[in-house]
Amino acid sequence: MRFVVCGEALIDLMPEEVISPEESRWIARSGGGPLNSAAALSRLGQDTYFLGRLSSDAFGDQLRSHLEAAGVNLELAVDTDDPTSVAVVSLDGEGKASYTFHFDGTSNFNWKPEEFPTLEADDWLHFGSIGSVLGPGARHMLDFVSRTEAAISFDINVRPSTLPDRAEYFRLVSDLMAAVGRGAGIVKASDEDIAWLVDDEENPLGYAQAWAEEYGLAMFIVTLGPDGVAAVRPDGRVVQVPGHKVEVVDTVGAGDTFMAGFLSAYADDPSDLEGALERGAAAAAIVVTRQGAKPPTSAELDDYLA
Template sequence: MRFVVCGEALIDLMPQEVLSPEESLWVARSGGGPLNSAVALAKLGCDTHFLGRLSTDAFGRQLSAHLASAGAQLDLAVTTDDPTTMAVVSLDDEGKATYAFHFEGTTNFNWRPEEFPTLAGDDWLHLGSIGTIIEPGFRHVRDFVNQTEATVSFDLNVRPSTLPDRAEYFARISDLMAAVGRNGGIAKASDEDIAWLVDDDSDPLAYAGTWAEEFGLSLFIVTLGPDGVAAVKPDGRVVRVPGRRVEVVDTVGAGDTFMAGFLSAYAEDPSDVEGALARGAAAAAIVCTRQGAKPPTAAEVDALLAS
């Protein structure tokens, strides 16, 4: 199975230390949900190819090196002189991350139709996050997904600050879910993603089931923070796996790493949804014990699952 991961690669600026009222130290970490998933899939031993737009600037070279060092292939990546997208990260007292994006005119949103490859029916295309819903790239990504023969998974990974209009955000997400469901693909969101999209904090699994049926998805996965994860099938059946108790350093990359762990197992055996969810949850638990998005190896996930 060849995994092709499509979407943004960006720089997360993370606070380290305030030196004075005039000066502070920050670390520039390689990030972006799809980049994190590509790195995680590669570290889990999967044949992984990153389909994103990478700048020739210093940050772009850092992102390319990060992907390559994890074992992700760059043969499908697009090289551009556009400046690299940046996100300023804030962490609350529990290590939960929020993001302020600087993206106008940058790498991840200037897709052109000719930059997308033709994928085969036995490829797996994974995509998501802001690189799929921000114009001018949104319509080209949507058209690419509508035309591909590959199996598709879509991580909604909602970032309200990038498109505050809830109705417009949901409309674009819906277009993408319809494209993903064309071949019976999979969607994933957090409970917080769903609550924001529908402006309702009631049971997110009810919405997941409705969308799975409406858009023809084979599964809609909902991550539930410390309460674990559930997958809802279009007939309403729910498969649930509990969360793992770990000492959280921060949650950066947790959802992206979950999806990599899940896909690495699900692609091998689609009949074992529970096992794939458990593998994803274990991978996400490990990354939460580390500062920044530092996904585990397959051996590390195996060890946690065996413990």
């Protein structure tokens, strides 16, 4: 099976050191949810293609190098002269990341219809995050997802600062869930994503079940932070696995790496949903012990699970 991961690749500017009141030092890390998932899938041994728009600027060169070093195929990537998108990362005392984005006129949001390929039924399309809801290209991504014959998974990955209007954000996400549901696909969100979208912190699994039923999804996966992850079927059946107690350095790439770990196992054996969730949770546990989104290899994940 070929995985095609569609969405943004950007630069995460992460704080390193305050030198003086006038000067600070930052690290420019390759990032973006889809880029992280593509790199993680490839490091886990999957045949992975990145379908994203990569700039001709220096940051774009870095993103290409990062993907290539992870073994990701760039034949489907789109070359553009639009500048690379940038996210400024802030970490709280527990290593939890928040983001301020600089996106206007940048590479990830100007998709054109002709830039999307035709995928086959034996491909797996994974997409999501900011590029699926923002910019003039978002409607073209929706059209692409709606017509593809590939198996589909969608990571909602809400970023409220990019679109503070909850109702509009939810409308866009609903259209994408409906498109995924036409192929009986999979949607994933964190419990915090769901709480923000519906302005209700109670019962995220209840919302997941309702959406799985309404949109015809195969399942809705909800990550629960340290409490693990649950997959909810449209009929209300729930498969849940616990989280892992680890020393968290930062949470950058945790959800993206979970999806890679989950998909790499689930695509091979859909009958073992619990095992796929466990593999995803373990992959996420490894990545949060590292600075930045540095996903494990298949061998590292096997050793951790053993």
